[in-house]
Amino acid sequence: MKVCIFGAGAIGGYLAVRMANAGVDVSVVARGPNLAAIREHGLRLRIDGREEVAKVAASDSAADLGPQDYVFTTLKAHSLPPVVDRMAPLFGPDTAFVTAMNGVPYWYFHGLAGQDWRTVEAVDPGGRVSLAIPPGRAIGCVVYPATESPEPGVVEHHDGDRFTLGEPDGSKSERVNALSKAMIEAGFKAPVRPRIRDEIWVKLWGNLAFNPLSALTHQTLDVLATQDDLRGVARAMMLEGKAVAEALGVKFSIDVDKRIAGAAEVGAHKTSMLQDLERGRPMEIDALLTGVCELGAAAGVATPTLDLVLALVRARARAAGCYEG
Ligand SMILES: NC(=O)C1=CN([C@@H]2O[C@H](COP(=O)(O)OP(=O)(O)OC[C@H]3O[C@@H](n4cnc5c(N)ncnc54)[C@H](OP(=O)(O)O)[C@@H]3O)[C@@H](O)[C@H]2O)C=CC1
Ligand SMILES: CC(C)(CO)C(=O)C(=O)O
Incomplete structure (x- = not known):
């Protein structure tokens, strides 16, 4: 082979x-x-x-x-x-x-x-x-x-x-x-x-929320997943992501709170997007978030929280020279 x-x-x-x-x-x-x-x-x-x-x-x-x-x-x-x-x-x-x-x-x-x-x-x-x-x-x-x-x-x-x-x-x-x-x-x-898309979404579910939020706040996963206000934003993003995925036929095998608890267990870990930002490297915003908002539009599902965070993280990334979109 x-x-x-x-x-x-x-x-x-x-x-x-x-x-x-x-x-x-x-x-x-x-x-x-x-x-x-x-x-x-x-x-x-x-x-x-x-x-x-x-x-x-x-x-x-x-x-x-x-x-x-x-x-x-x-x-x-x-x-x-x-x-x-x-x-x-x-x-x-x-x-x-x-x-x-x-x-x-x-x-x-x-x-x-x-x-x-x-x-x-x-x-x-x-x-x-x-x-x-x-x-x-x-x-x-x-x-x-x-x-x-x-x-x-x-x-x-x-x-x-x-x-x-x-x-x-x-x-x-x-x-x-x-x-x-x-x-x-x-x-x-x-x-x-x-059903490979179901699996893709379980991974993406965390990435679409925690990665941009980490880049915006410079916080690690444990903080993002447990501090009430930040957890609330992540949860709202994940529920919008779930609605997009389900409109396209995805079935989630775990609920949102279990998925967040799983991220919290990873501990004081910097997401790859935060690491890229800190190192001045291009950030994977489009595959993790822009694409989800685009799928939302294709499926007729509103994604206001995702859109808002996308605008903010793009601006942050552009200012750091880590994003050209
Ligand atoms: N690392 C991890 O733990 C995890 C990563 N992933 C995902 O896996 C994917 C890969 O991530 P990761 O391995 O961490 O990324 P890396 O940046 O470590 O690896 C990507 C490699 O591609 C090389 N590359 C880029 N452009 C070219 C080119 N034109 N020709 C030849 N080589 C090129 C890069 O080289 P150069 O350094 O010169 O840019 C780099 O060596 C990403 O989607 C990531 O989100 C998923 C789960 C965990
Ligand atoms: C650690 C984790 C799960 C954060 O969402 C990740 O996949 C990343 O850093 O890209």
């Missing part, structure tokens, strides 16, 4: 090391100092008090790596549209595209019962992504582990090993089953779920 990981950062590096060391033919697309370090020392994964190293083929050019069975995007969501044309050499007629990212995926309406196909402008501006990578190639993937890349070529694993997979149309296809098997052999939990 040939697998290319496009974006060998915190999540991509974790996937790449584990799959390569389990015998999968893994290559990575990386750039800059990260690419140089991977070429020189291999990809290094610090996990459970030890280091695992994988010498993988690495390039900044997809043309060097050629057609694959599976291409993972483990880019931050805003990094995908600008590079989709450069991914073309990785695709053969049957190559699948695994979207291992947070937020609303570009293929959201593909294979969704009762809905016509339409693009989600927030994550697929001008339909650029779905034109370059038709959504029929997509396999959904919800990323649960927490990892970071403290220096080029190095990934530090903090928690979790689950990557839930699912076909947009809910089928148990041969390609998704084969991928799940390979990932399980590599030591991950990789269940295939028939």
Whole structure:
């Protein structure tokens, strides 16, 4: 099985090391100092008090790596549209595209019962992504582990090993089953779920509220999820998100208060959006929040609290040079 990981950062590096060391033919697309370090020392994964190293083929050019069975995007969501044309050499007629990212995926309406196909402008501006990578190639993937890349070529694993997979149309296809098997052999939990959007939403439910609120208030998850006034704002955002998702057929397996309690248990953790803001890096606002407001408009569901927080977090991010939308 040939697998290319496009974006060998915190999540991509974790996937790449584990799959390569389990015998999968893994290559990575990386750039800059990260690419140089991977070429020189291999990809290094610090996990459970030890280091695992994988010498993988690495390039900044997809043309060097050629057609694959599976291409993972483990880019931050805003990094995908600008590079989709450069991914073309990785695709053969049957190559699948695994979207291992947070937020609303570009293929959201593909294979969704009762809905016509339409693009989600927030994550697929001008339909650029779905034109370059038709959504029929997509396999959904919800990323649960927490990892970071403290220096080029190095990934530090903090928690979790689950990557839930699912076909947009809910089928148990041969390609998704084969991928799940390979990932399980590599030591991950990789269940295939028939209703992948339900799973995407449970993750997104926290992200759509806590990530922007953390960027606006500089507070950690425990504070956002327990301090009455902030918790109230998060809860209102989540209930609007739930109404949007349910209007599009999603079923939530837990209630909003349990989901908030789960976030509180994570403790004094800075969300990825707050970390990006503090480091002056682009923030994943569009996949986590703009896309949800857009789905709300498509479903005819009002999202006043989400719209308000979106306006504020965009302004905050623009002022910090972390957002161009
Ligand atoms: N890390 C985590 O714990 C979790 C992350 N996620 C989600 O997973 C996704 C990936 O996140 P994460 O791994 O943390 O992000 P990272 O920023 O660590 O990784 C993204 C990688 O993509 C690289 N990249 C960007 N553009 C290009 C390009 N044009 N060519 C080659 N490489 C490129 C980046 O390089 P460079 O550094 O040079 O920009 C970076 O190495 C996000 O959607 C995130 O929300 C979900 C759950 C947990
Ligand atoms: C920690 C958590 C769950 C916050 O919503 C997250 O996924 C993130 O930081 O992006």
